[in-house]
Amino acid sequence: MPIESDLAELAPAMTVWRRDLHAHPELGFEEVRTAAFVARELRAAEIEVAEGIARTGVVGTVRGTRSGGGNRAIGLRADMDALAMTERTGAPYASTIPGRMHACGHDGHTAMLLGAARWLAAHRDRFGGTVYLIFQPAEESRGGAGAMLADGLFDRFPVDAVYGLHNLPGLPLGTIAVPKRAVLASSDTWQVTFRGRGVHGARPHLGTDATLAAAQFVTALHTIVSREVDPMESGVVSVGHLAAGDYEAPNVIPAEVLIRGTARALTAAVRDLLERRIAAIASGIAATHGVSAEPAYQRRLPPTVNHPAQAATMLRAAAATVGDEARDDHPPITAGEDFALMLEARPGAYAWLGTGEPAHPEGVHHNPHFDFNDAALATGAAFLCSIVEAELGA
Template sequence: MTDIADLIAPLVELRHDIHAYPELGFAEHRTARVIADTLRAAGLEVHEGIGGTGVVGVLRAGASGRTIGLRADMDALPIHEQTGLPYASRHEGCFHGCGHDGHMAMLLGAAQALAADPSGLDGTVHFIFQPAEEGQGGARAMIEDGLFERFPCDRVYALHNWPSLPAGTIATRPGAIMGAADKFRITLRGRGGHAAVPHDTKDSILAAASLVQQLNTIIARNAPASANAVLSVTEIHAGHAHNVIPGEAMVGGTVRTFDPAVQDRIEQRIRQIVSGIEAGFEVQAELAYDRYYPATINDAQAAQDALAVAATVAHAELAAEPAATSEDFSFMLQVRPGAYIWLGQGKGENPPPLHNPHYDFNDSVLETGLRLHIALARHWLAPQE
């Protein structure tokens, strides 16, 4: 039997090693080898190459057919780290700035602990290490590669560190917890010409300026007042000289929603506005609209169970509102009941947020996350009479 406290120091060392050698989505080859080797050393059945570089460890105990999936994400971000830590990234422009190194360490620790002491488990635990969470849909790739057919999960849970919560606090909520992430790119093609004779042009910049103004009316005038929704224009590209009206301009941005009906309405209005700009400014308009992440919607019972289980591990609270950021665990929750859980890691005043070059995972919460994974597995796979 392994004492959980004895696992923490080696897990911190492992986390620092993964942090020092980060890898981007679908390129997590070294990371996947470290995970697979650690799982095998713990005595688990290991499957590699799922959805690209994904890894699944399997622990079977007891005779029941009940199953649970516990997921951690693997990839890093294309950011230059500025922490100055002794274990800072050795890979220029690649950085574990979202804490996935900590997520992997916590789940590996839980796998080690449960493999060493499977007593009280009656069923199968699937430890899911997912590639390419950062905008590349690694969860969808694993699902399309037969994840849940090969490794059935009656429930699936994911844990993510949350700097805005005090260290060790656990929070989740039924229903929406993270937003859907849509992205749009609108290309406007007019007729360029000399800035001194604008009447001979079809001004793409003027069309883009009107487009930006109109897009920013959608949330205020077309989404219900009760709806949580965000539309942000984040890109404008046009022109190269002070005396030339360009023939082309591009406007891009993102939409975040929690309700599919609101999501549909916003996309509809964007398309209508683009058509109006096309007619009103005599330009050609091309809209590329991509719904790349759905909203992360927790199963109500799974979330309530998670809160009850979390309260046996640490301080647990109901999250008051969802976050507008997105998470591709949403794809897993579309096909299996489960919940996404936040683990507070904030320390001091104004801790660096996720995706900040000064961010680092807080090692002091490793044990809390490890114990929560274990408790979720033991709760769902508790022997039944």
């Protein structure tokens, strides 16, 4: 029986799992209930389970019995954490935890990998080698992938390749897109502190104005991408926080201004350029105005870049799952993903699963109206199983 038919039969169970997880969201490294839920379902399918990896991570191990797989092993990864947001979907299974919701579809990712786990455990004769089912905590800016790697993920569960999958609203339902190279951008945080000499606003000549320097810096900052990055490349520099002075003292020119923001790039060269030029522009403007500038740049996540061989494997699996709805590329997105760290540690690839137009016009990722489309569960789970067959089914 085709994988898709089996997974279609599992769709009702996956929907129950997904909605249960959706109703009980947990933030990164707090996924205690979620991890226990995952471990319980894996054990119910007679799958070996390891818990407590990077605190709340779970890994299931499924060994195939088909000849030809040899000692090869691959990893399939799903993220489990939710976001610190208040849900507004009005769904009957909406979040029961105030200020917490699954606003990026990680509940769907977890349910799909559980569905794939159930199928793989029941069809060990369809593949050889080993499949590690990686349920990762804390993808949302809390360092879960890095923490799992630091906790010996690929030492304890050595893989030859690792694969990830993410839902994408707006991509037609039943479509799977596998970018050939760059998928997502690096995600870095920067800040600059301008320091001058505070003074009464009526006598500015007696001080040195850090606010004026900061204002010119913000304007100049946005020339980096428009004038220094190759138009055929991509980069983003945005200001997300600016703090200065006291609300109750608008007649005082503050001595210090703090500006913080994000920087995104799809290549190492552009990433280096952004870091270098943010600091240089801050220092130059500070010198012009007789104040000091203290720039700091924190490299958080590298770009998510698919390895060509594994992207080709994913595309074959996508074609086996959705036929002509498999796409061999997708424009890069400048959000970040800590799966990038796993791709630095091992060869692998990352794909987009189309979930169609959102039910609510604002129902995109990280929005209080977002909800995963359960109609995509069977396709996603079948795709994960097809990756296993493409890698280990020979």
